[in-house]
Amino acid sequence: MKAIDPHIHMVSRTTDDYLKMAISGIHTVAEPAFWAGFDRSSADSFRDYFHQLTVTEPARAARFGVRHYCWIGLNSKESENLKLAEDVLAIMPEFIDRPTALGIGEVGLNKNSRNEIAVLEKQLALAAERNELILIHTPHLEDKLKGTRIIMDIIRADARIDPARVLIDHAEEHTIGEIKDRGFWFGLTLYPNSKGSPERAIDAVEIYGTDRICINSSADWSVSDPLSVLKCANEMRRRGHPEPAVNQVFYENPKSFLGQCPKFQAD
Amino acid sequence: MNDPYRPLTAPQVLDLYFIENRSRVLDIASFLDRIDRYAGADEARAEYRYQALMRTLRLLVESPGDRTREIQLSLSDPTSEPLDSAVGLKAWGAWEGVPHEGN
Numbered sequence: 001m002k003a004i005d006p007h008i009h010m011v012s013r014t015t016d017d018y019l020k021m022a023i024s025g026i027h028t029v030a031e032p033a034f035w036a037g038f039d040r041s042s043a044d045s046f047r048d049y050f051h052q053l054t055v056t057e058p059a060r061a062a063r064f065g066v067r068h069y070c071w072i073g074l075n076s077k078e079s080e081n082l083k084l085a086e087d088v089l090a091i092m093p094e095f096i097d098r099p100t101a102l103g104i105g106e107v108g109l110n111k112n113s114r115n116e117i118a119v120l121e122k123q124l125a126l127a128a129e130r131n132e133l134i135l136i137h138t139p140h141l142e143d144k145l146k147g148t149r150i151i152m153d154i155i156r157a158d159a160r161i162d163p164a165r166v167l168i169d170h171a172e173e174h175t176i177g178e179i180k181d182r183g184f185w186f187g188l189t190l191y192p193n194s195k196g197s198p199e200r201a202i203d204a205v206e207i208y209g210t211d212r213i214c215i216n217s218s219a220d221w222s223v224s225d226p227l228s229v230l231k232c233a234n235e236m237r238r239r240g241h242p243e244p245a246v247n248q249v250f251y252e253n254p255k256s257f258l259g260q261c262p263k264f265q266a267d
Numbered sequence: 268m269n270d271p272y273r274p275l276t277a278p279q280v281l282d283l284y285f286i287e288n289r290s291r292v293l294d295i296a297s298f299l300d301r302i303d304r305y306a307g308a309d310e311a312r313a314e315y316r317y318q319a320l321m322r323t324l325r326l327l328v329e330s331p332g333d334r335t336r337e338i339q340l341s342l343s344d345p346t347s348e349p350l351d352s353a354v355g356l357k358a359w360g361a362w363e364g365v366p367h368e369g370n
Contacts, residue, residue, distance in 0.1 A: 080354055111353035112344075141358040145343040174339035199284070200335070238283075240273045 001247065004028045004266055005229050006254040007106070007135070007169060007187060007216035010057055010068065011049075017219075017226045018064040024230055027267035030258055031057060032071040032106035032135050037221055039078055043087035046074070050095040058100050067267050069258065071105035071135050072096045079110075079119035089122055096132065102261040103127065105135025106169060109147040112139060121154060128160040133261050136168045138175065140194070148175045152182050165260055167214060172196065176208055185257050189218045190228035198232035202239060210245055214254045295324075319361035 008029050010018070021029070031053060040046060053070040061068035072095045074088045095101055104127040109116045127134050134155075139147035148168065155161050168179045169187035172195075179186040188201045196204075201215050219226040233250045237243070251266075258264045275283070302311045311317055323338045330337040344362040 080352065111350055111356045111358070113350040113353035113356075116353060117349055139358065141360045142342055142344050142362040143358050145340070146346060149347065150349065172339055173335045174343060203335075239275055242272050245272070 001025050001230070001233060001243075001250070002027065002267075003229050003233060003250040004030075004254040004258070005217055005219075005226070006030045006167075006214045006258060007032060007189065007218050008226060009034055009218070009220035010061065011052055012221035013219060013226055015060065015064070018061055018066055021226055022064045022066050024227055026227075026230065027065060028067045028069075028255075029061065030069040030071065030102060030254075032137075033073045033075065034106060034137075034220070035075045035077040039081075040084075043084065043091060046088045047091055050091070054095055054098040054101055065267075067265070069100045069102050069264060071103055072101050073104045073107040073123055073135075074119060075106065076108050076110040076116045076120065076137060076139075079116045080113065082115055082118070085115075085119045085122070089119075089126065092123075092126065093130070096130070099263060102258055102264055103133030103135065105133075105167075106137035107134070108137035108151055108169075109139050110137075110143070112143055112147045112150060117150065117154070120151070124155060124158060124161065128158055131160075133258075134161070134166045136166060138168060138170045140170070144170070144172060145174055148179065152179065152184070155184075156182060167257055169216070170195065170218070173200070173204065176204055180208060180212060185212045185214060187214045187216055189216055190225070190232055191218055192223050192225060192228075194223075198228065198235040201232050202236045202241075205236065205241075205249060206239075210248050210253070212253070212257075213249060214257060215249060315363045316359060316361045 003026050005026050008031060010029060010031050033049065033053060050072055058068040072092050074085055079085055096104065104123055107120055107123045109120060136151055138144050138151065155163065155166060163183035167185040167187050170189045171179055171186040176186055188204060189195045190198060190201060205213060215229055215232055217224060217226055217228040229250055233246050236246050236249065255266045302308055319342055322341050326337045326341060327334055342361045344364065
């Protein structure tokens with residue numbers, strides 16, 4: 001089968017992973033800008049990172065026949081430093097304009113603090129001004145419900161942003177219904193130990209349907225699996241779902257959402 | 268490619284997933300036994316995360332059909348006011364603000 005991983009952090013993965021993904025059927029990936037595992041000291045670090053996302057990584061992926069796209073943004077874990085945030089926001093447009101950048105992401109909240117909200121509002125305003133697609137990171141664990149609601153309220157208060165052009169990621173059982181009801185796309189993340197499993201993701205498909213759902217690995221520098229979307233597709237298949245439905249969830253849906261950016265083309 | 272969806276029956280779901288979920292229940296039991304066996308067990312059992320986990324175990328039995336969502340909600344911060352600062356804070360997996368229950 002063919003699949004798209006719409007959220008994977010390939011800068012943290014090896015070339016072996018690109019090969020495994022390519023020979024297994026993942027020929028297109030999208031990589032959001034994220035927290036590196038440590039707080040960066042200046043906007044220059046982000047400049048180098050955004051260069052890596054828009055130049056180095058697409059070239060590395062292409063060696064294995066994988067199309068690599070990215071999202072540009074300042075993650076919420078580094079949003080408490082307002083001066084750093086201001087400096088990073090100033091350089092973001094230069095990189096969003098690059099040929100493989102799909103929009104602004106992953107931006108959102110981490111602990112639901114006032115500074116995180118202020119920085120998110122600025123990035124959403126930038127997206128609205130430029131009519132960019134938006135990829136939202138929702139908080140982890142006990143902070144997810146509250147943060148998801150705050151984020152949705154902020155977005156829906158800006159009439160310039162069409163919720164059909166926003167994907168709210170890392171949704172779980174207690175947030176999916178509200179996200180769908182408010183018109184957004186939602187993402188489910190397959191992350192061993194701390195987030196969703198393939199079984200729970202397909203439970204969500206069965207409960208909420210196949211519309212406006214994207215399933216991703218979010219594979220990065222921690223315990224994660226770059227082939228998890230294919231394992232999840234197999235979970236859907238072994239429950240008896242027909243192949244066109246599997247194809248919709250794991251290929252057509254991410255293609256439809258990401259394809260709202262004219263730069264995107266899926267293999 | 269156009270085969271109709273033939274969903275599993277509940278007995279087939281039981282058969283397909285029973286062994287792995289039996290193992291998961293034993294993992295939780297073993298985790299709780301481990302806490303009981305180690306020094307400081309009383310302190311650990313009084314901690315809010317342990318208490319939150321105990322509530323989720325009750326929800327497993329008491330919330331048929333909606334267990335997963337109910338457990339997610341029971342572990343979540345239900346407030347809506349932003350924090351003044353996130354400096355030095357991380358997520359722990361359960362919300363400390365709920366009243367702690369006795370064992």
